Amino acid sequence: MSLDRELRAVLAERAERCEVPVPDFHALRAGGMARRRRHRRRSVVAAAAAAVVVAVGGLAAWQAQTDPRSDGIANNEDRTETYPGPYVSPPLYWLDLDTGERTPADAFSTDAEYSFSPDGTRVACSGHCFGNTGPLYVADADGSDPVELQVPSGVDNSGKPWDAEPVGVKWSPDGTTLLYTLTTGGPGGSNIQDLVLHDIASDETGPLVDFGLQDTSFYGLGGFDFSPDGGSVLYSRPRQPAPCGEPDPVAPCSERTDFDLWSVPISGGDPTLVLRDAGVPGYLADGHRIAFVEVGTHAWNGGSLSIAANGVRRTLFEPLGVVWEMSMSPDRSQILVLSGAGIAVVDVATGETSRVYGNSAAWAGDDRLLMGCVPQAPSPDEEPTVDTCS
């Protein structure tokens, strides 16, 4: 068979099969004009900010940008929700890493994000959770008794509120507090994303770090984690303005942005630079060593998984594909790596690696994953199939 020929045929078939919508010229003009205005406004803001930086000095500007007392979250103006119809979730499974046994996780769906508490008894869910639609729920580990939590709303550049969604939820070691960032999820534009602490019992929230305009906490190699004692948060943030994914002849975006690791006490205070040229961090059990992803060839591309202590870095694992997520097991003895090459579980002590077919996973215990395979997500480079993904 000729795969080349068949690819040409199937792509042409699919393209011709689609119903082409009529362009909405009014919306195009309105959207274009809004973008033009936004760009001008950003240019003015950027010029003013540059002047401030020159006048006050880079250090003062940096401290102002990361002042945990500041608030205000903005998003792009043209956020749109696109839910064309009923969502059909591919199946998710509980996977026992010791035995390889796999059992269906029927209460869980891929249109939500899950994070299990360190003791494995509860789960935080954002998105469409257990039959509910809301920004954030905490439920028992099997999805029962979900309780809705109130997420702080964001504010865009013009002062309008929008419903923010929590992303990258992490539990404090004692299971009392959630840490997450906020995102608009809208197409294009830039977001402001803070690190937010959320007390579960009181349902009260407070900003931990305000990254300011352009910088984002979950783009590229952004990520965050509690320290094992729960006293501080380790996070990565871009050193330069966040990268843009599109060509712009008027104001070219940075193609590459380096990331550094910072630590901040959960009680507030000034962030401390911990490690340069690193992203997606996590503490090991001793609270001293740090697992992280080396900055790759550009801002969207994670390199190897490494461990650093006392300024010495050593490579633990070379992923086959681009890393987009890394998380520590509850006992912090293993690292879950999600990459373009699928799922890998790396033993911290030995570096031994298990590869699992799938592309979505979260820790649900020290040797247990909630995992699945979602089409349209980066899939494993090896042995992909669609029979249990669709």
Add this chain to the structure above:
Amino acid sequence: MDADESFVAFVSARWARLYRVAYLLTAEDAAGAEDLLQGAMEKTYARWPRVCRMEAPEAYVRKMMVNAVISARRRPGWRLEWLRDVVPERPSPAEESGVVDHALLWPLVCALPERQRAVVVLRYYEGFADTETAEMLGCSVGTVKSQLHDAMRALRRGLGGAQVGEVLER
């Protein structure tokens, strides 16, 4: 013809073709494809006085779409919705030896990482050479060849199959 009229003429002439490219880039997500093209066209309109002087404004729009798909925000965990108007069709094994079942091949294309899928679409739908694809993606020709090689290998292996959750290597 003023700038607005020339933009309308450009959109009218190129919309259908570019929508089909967006449709393939987004793995048959009709709403996502429309959003992708709409966003690219809005940006084009905002910069039309400059873009219209380019040799190929269509290439500019296409490049924006490709880069937007590839550089979409890194999505955490499995917050990777696959939205459909209807329940997806199930692939079935090819009955005739040596013939690729398109119902099996297409979902495999959809499951490719965005960059690999973009390379496949640009090569096999748009008919671009490696050099043109490299220019569009802002990478080297070698990277394009590598991406295409990986994609073809994945598609060939996909015609076999593995089980979700299967531990491939310990």
